[in-house]
Amino acid sequence: xxxxxxxxxxxxxxxxxxxxxxxxxxxxxxxxxxxxxxxxxxxxxxxxxxxxxxxxxxxxxxxxxxxxxxxxxxxxxxxxxxxxxxxxxxxxxxxxxxxxxxxxxxxxxxxxxxxxxxxxxxxxxxxxxxxxxxxxxxxxxxxxxxxxxxxxxxxxxxxxxxxxxxxxxxxxxxxxxxxxxxxxxxxxxxxxxxxxxxxxxxxxxxxxxxxxxxxxxxxxxxxxxxxxxxxxxxxxxxxxxxxxxxxxxxxxxxxxxxxxxxxxxxxxxxxxxxxxxx
Amino acid sequence: xxxxxxxxxxxxxxxxxxxxxxxxxxxxxxxxxxxxxxxxxxxxxxxxxxxxxxxxxxxxxxxxxxxxxxxxxxxxxxxxxxxxxxxxxxxxxxxxxxxxxxxxxxxxxxxxxxxxxxxxxxxx
Numbered sequence: 001x002x003x004x005x006x007x008x009x010x011x012x013x014x015x016x017x018x019x020x021x022x023x024x025x026x027x028x029x030x031x032x033x034x035x036x037x038x039x040x041x042x043x044x045x046x047x048x049x050x051x052x053x054x055x056x057x058x059x060x061x062x063x064x065x066x067x068x069x070x071x072x073x074x075x076x077x078x079x080x081x082x083x084x085x086x087x088x089x090x091x092x093x094x095x096x097x098x099x100x101x102x103x104x105x106x107x108x109x110x111x112x113x114x115x116x117x118x119x120x121x122x123x124x125x126x127x128x129x130x131x132x133x134x135x136x137x138x139x140x141x142x143x144x145x146x147x148x149x150x151x152x153x154x155x156x157x158x159x160x161x162x163x164x165x166x167x168x169x170x171x172x173x174x175x176x177x178x179x180x181x182x183x184x185x186x187x188x189x190x191x192x193x194x195x196x197x198x199x200x201x202x203x204x205x206x207x208x209x210x211x212x213x214x215x216x217x218x219x220x221x222x223x224x225x226x227x228x229x230x231x232x233x234x235x236x237x238x239x240x241x242x243x244x245x246x247x248x249x250x251x252x253x254x255x256x257x258x259x260x261x262x263x264x265x266x267x268x269x270x271x272x273x274x275x276x277x278x
Numbered sequence: 279x280x281x282x283x284x285x286x287x288x289x290x291x292x293x294x295x296x297x298x299x300x301x302x303x304x305x306x307x308x309x310x311x312x313x314x315x316x317x318x319x320x321x322x323x324x325x326x327x328x329x330x331x332x333x334x335x336x337x338x339x340x341x342x343x344x345x346x347x348x349x350x351x352x353x354x355x356x357x358x359x360x361x362x363x364x365x366x367x368x369x370x371x372x373x374x375x376x377x378x379x380x381x382x383x384x385x386x387x388x389x390x391x392x393x394x395x396x397x398x399x400x401x402x
Contacts, residue, residue: 028318029328172325176318196327213330217290264288 001027001065003149003180004048009057011043018043020057025197027148028177032191032212033184034271035201041184044201045153048182049079066179075105078147079136082154088127090135092120096144105146118166127187132163139167143174150174152183156190168194185193192267194264212267219270220262222249232256239273279315281309283324290327297333303343303354304365314352316342 005026010019018040025031033041046052050070059066060077061073092115100106105141107125113120116134126134137157142150150171156164164187172194186192191198192212199209201270208215219238222229226247236255241248250273253262281298283291302308314320317335321328335352338344342361346352381391 172322193325196329211327211329213291213327217292220288262288264286 002060003027003029003184004031005058005060006044006048007058007060007076009044009047009059010055011052012055012278016040016043016204018047019205019206021206022207023199023209025180025182026031026051027180030171030175030181030194031197031199032188032195033182033199033201034186034188034191036182036275037186039201040204041198041201042153045151045182045184049077058192074261075103075145076181077149078142078150079274080135080142080150080152080155081156084134084138086126086134086137089125091123091125092140093122095137095141097124099141100143103145104177107144107146111144114143114170118170118235134158135159136163136167139170143170148179150179150181150183152181152185154185154187155183156185156187164190188268188271189266198267200271207274215270216265216267219265220251220253220256220268221265222251222256222260222262223247224249224260232260239276281320281324283326292330292333292337295320295324295326295331296337299334299338300341300343300365303338304362306357308354310354310356311355313350314354316351345375 001263004023005025006023008020008022008023010017012018016038021044035041035042043052047054048061048066050067053067061070062076064073066073090098096106096108096111099111100108112122114120115137118140120129120133120137120140126137129137130221139152139155152171158165159167168190171181171183183191183195195212197209198205198212198215222232224247226242229237229242229247229249232249233255236251238250238252240250250265250269251262256262279284279299279302281295283294287294289297298309300315308314314335315323317331318328321331324331335344335346339346342358343355344352345355377391381387386394
């Protein structure tokens with residue numbers, strides 16, 4: 001089964017159009033949504049979460065068409081957005097009791113276990129929490145009502161590397177055959193660590209959606225002289241930089257003659273090169 | 279079983295898993311019918327994509343190095359003498375390629391190489 005299926009998803013605003021987007025997130029996998037500010041990541045996520053109505057297209061979540069079935073699906077989807085709606089006078093314990101009253105599938109033991117694992121104080125008001133602590137609390141909450149699909153929008157932005165790693169570890173442990181994750185982030189290196197699939201939005205269009213490792217296998221970095229660069233098949237070159245004493249090119253490995261040493265690239269380098277080229 | 283995944287080597291991750299397990303199977307480092315970790319478990323443990331791990335297992339299965347029992351998991355296949363031989367031949371070819379490249383740099387032709395080889399071989 002697929003956790004998310006987008007078919008021709010389109011949202012038209014006066015100054016911006018998202019889509020049409022076709023995208024599939026299979027169960028048991030993690031997809032990273034990347035793109036510059038204003039590329040349409042949050043619009044896509046808002047449409048999936050029924051916070052905005054698409055202009056056209058069909059969204060299917062966990063095998064059920066939305067928006068018709070969204071209310072029934074609500075508890076099966078865990079959500080972490082970049083700002084949290086929790087009243088700050090509450091403690092984590094009190095927030096848990098509020099959730100228990102609001103959600104049918106709330107699991108107090110799971111919640112307590114996450115609070116302990118993430119070193120979150122249960123009896124301290126949230127207004128005394130750091131941003132990292134609030135994000136961890138949001139994650140604990142999202143994972144304590146038997147959600148099968150977890151959606152995170154910029155959840156690791158602005159957090160220090162240790163907290164980000166803690167969050168990534170939790171996501172990694174959460175994802176098995178019965179679960180799936182969609183995560184958007186500016187921090188491409190985070191996504192490179194945990195994602196199976198990468199979807200890249202640029203100016204409202206889906207520029208690519210593919211297996212992360214295949215993307216990294218197919219492309220590479222070549223360091224050579226400007227003259228040698230001119231000798232290469234030009235369709236192999238995605239982007240290039242010319243220096244005084246050499247050149248650097250991001251290339252498609254399959255079009256580069258055998259024997260030319262191609263270095264591994266990072267996802268970030270690939271994304272930037274593709275955005276520049278467009 | 280130890281698998282070392284390098285992010286800096288140019289070798290694709292699926293190929294690293296595939297090649298290392300293949301070497302273990304053909305070299306006898308893994309016993310016949312020994313269970314392999316599940317795809318999900320191995321991916322989690324090595325912090326790599328489950329899809330990539332699946333691709334490596336599929337490739338190993340296609341080549342008859344491992345087999346899968348539905349609901350039970352994957353196991354090391356019986357060592358196939360033919361496959362072991364092919365693997366050795368492949369390794370010989372790799373070494374020969376390296377020799378050919380070095381020979382070219384030293385200005386040696388095939389005859390020189392054959393001569394070197396037979397001299398070394400005689401001395402053995």
